[in-house]
Structure formats: C-alpha cells, structure tokens
Amino acid sequence: MSSPALEAVDLSKTIASGERSLTILDGIGLSLNTGDSLSIVGTSGSGKSTLLALLAGLDxxxxxRLSLLGRDLTTLDEDARAAWRTGQVGFVFQSFQLLSGLSALDNVTLPLELAGTDLAEARETAQAFLSQVGLADRVTHTPRQLSGGEQQRVALARAFACRPKILFADEPTGNLDGQTGAAIIDQLFALNAEQGTTLVLVTHDETLAARCARRCRLADGRLHED
Incomplete structure (x- = not known):
C-alpha cells in the first residue's frame, strides 16, 4: 500500500510573545492521498498560512512529525527540505511572487532549469503552460506589464510546469476581483485534474473551499474536518 502524499502527526507551533509563549497550532493531524484536494478555512489570524508553511516544509x-511525499521533513535541515521539494512541490501565493525583472516566459522557465531541465525543453514547456492559461501573447511581458489576473495565471503556469506531485495555494484569489478570481480557480482545478496533483488550498472563500473534495476548518489552533 502506498504511503500518503502528506501526513501530519501532532503538528504544533508555539512562538515567544514577550515573556509568554503563544500556541498558534496545537496537535494538528492530517493525512492526504495522491490526487486529494483539501481546503483549509478559518478566520483571519487563525493560523492558516502558518499551517500551510508547516505542511509544505517552509517552516x-x-x-x-510531517511526512511529505514519503519523506519525514522534520528530520531534515532547510537546504535538504528545499532539495526534496524541487520538482515535486508547487506553490501559488496570494502575492504572486514573480521576479519583476523577468518576462512571463522566464518566470516559468527558471524553476524548470533549477530542477535540471534542459533550457530548450524548459522554454518549450513554459510556453505550453502559458498558452494553456491563456497567455500565449503575453510571454515577453514582465509582471509590471501584466494585470493582477495575468500575473496569477503566470504563477499558476509556473506552479504546474514542473508537474508537481503536490501543490500548495495560499489565498490564490485574495488580490483578484470576483470574475478574475473565478477564472483563475477554474484553471487551477482544470490543471489539477489533468495532472492528478494533490492540492492543498488555504482560503477564506467558502465557495472556493466547497470545490475541494475535503474541507477542514482551523479554529483555536486545531483542525476540524467538515
């Protein structure tokens, strides 16, 4: 029997707050199989982004204990966690996280190169994914020449171009208007279905959350499945 794509056991996060300790997450348990889609909802300040960072091995x-794609990340240092994520884990952030000096094509090509893909193949793949998200005529434009919706589509293309086994999205429509956000989410789930990628979404949008096969709510540092 194959191991879960993601498994968290008793995951907790405490930080110092003056002379006291503040518990943000307390005893989180979660298991996701390959191809699962999960939304995590909760009020602002409930620790959703902190949990996502832990699940992705960014913190x-x-x-x-956290196992990601069969590897116990809690035994690894930062460099080893980053190496394990390369080519296997994708990210979509609310703030897009594009490199401002690079074109859309280069923003999508770069992580492919870092994962060891030949430059010509990386550019061909990047071009194909940008076309898939409707940006075939915008590949030479830099982020500042693109609208918010277009920038998020570049971020989607970048996240999926490496064909990740698992993708984490943190409020992926938070900076977009309703119509643009809906189009981005349609593309996100279409790409997810085509590639069989495990998907973990953090959102305050209940409509978006309902599109995932599973939904959990984070409250008082604990995760409750709806």
Missing part, C-alpha cells in the same frame, strides 16, 4: 514545527 518547522515546535512539536510533531
């Missing part, structure tokens, strides 16, 4: 827990 380390105070207590507990």
């Amino acid at each position: 380390v827990p105070t207590r507990g």
Whole structure:
C-alpha cells in the first residue's frame, strides 16, 4: 500500500510573545492521498498560512512529525527540505511572487532549469503552460506589464510546469476581483485534474473551499474536518 502524499502527526507551533509563549497550532493531524484536494478555512489570524508553511516544509514545527511525499521533513535541515521539494512541490501565493525583472516566459522557465531541465525543453514547456492559461501573447511581458489576473495565471503556469506531485495555494484569489478570481480557480482545478496533483488550498472563500473534495476548518489552533 502506498504511503500518503502528506501526513501530519501532532503538528504544533508555539512562538515567544514577550515573556509568554503563544500556541498558534496545537496537535494538528492530517493525512492526504495522491490526487486529494483539501481546503483549509478559518478566520483571519487563525493560523492558516502558518499551517500551510508547516505542511509544505517552509517552516518547522515546535512539536510533531510531517511526512511529505514519503519523506519525514522534520528530520531534515532547510537546504535538504528545499532539495526534496524541487520538482515535486508547487506553490501559488496570494502575492504572486514573480521576479519583476523577468518576462512571463522566464518566470516559468527558471524553476524548470533549477530542477535540471534542459533550457530548450524548459522554454518549450513554459510556453505550453502559458498558452494553456491563456497567455500565449503575453510571454515577453514582465509582471509590471501584466494585470493582477495575468500575473496569477503566470504563477499558476509556473506552479504546474514542473508537474508537481503536490501543490500548495495560499489565498490564490485574495488580490483578484470576483470574475478574475473565478477564472483563475477554474484553471487551477482544470490543471489539477489533468495532472492528478494533490492540492492543498488555504482560503477564506467558502465557495472556493466547497470545490475541494475535503474541507477542514482551523479554529483555536486545531483542525476540524467538515
């Protein structure tokens, strides 16, 4: 039997707050299989982004264990976690996180190159994914020449171009208007279905959350599945 794509056991995060300790997450348990889609909802300040960072191995827990794609990340240092994510894990952020000096094509090509793909093949793949999200005629434009919706589509193309096994999205429509956000989400789930990628979304948007096969709510540092 194959191992889960993601498994968190007793995951907790405590930070110092003056002379006191503040528990943000307390005993989180979660298991996702390959191809699952999960939304995590909760009020502002409930710790959703902190949890996503822990699940993706971008941060380390105070207590507990996290297995991502069959590897226990809690035993690895930052460089080893980054190496394990390369080519396997994709990210879509609310703030897009595009490199301002690079064209749309180069923003999508770069992570492919870093994963070891030949430059010509990387550019061909990047071009194909930008076309898939409707930006075939915008590949030479830099982020500042693109609208917010177009920038997020570049971010989607970048996230999926490496054909990740798991994708994490943090409020992916938070900076977009309703119509543009809906189009982005349609593309996100279409790409997810085509590639069988495990999807983890953090959102305050209940409509978006309902599109995932599973939904959890984060409250008082604990995760409750709806």
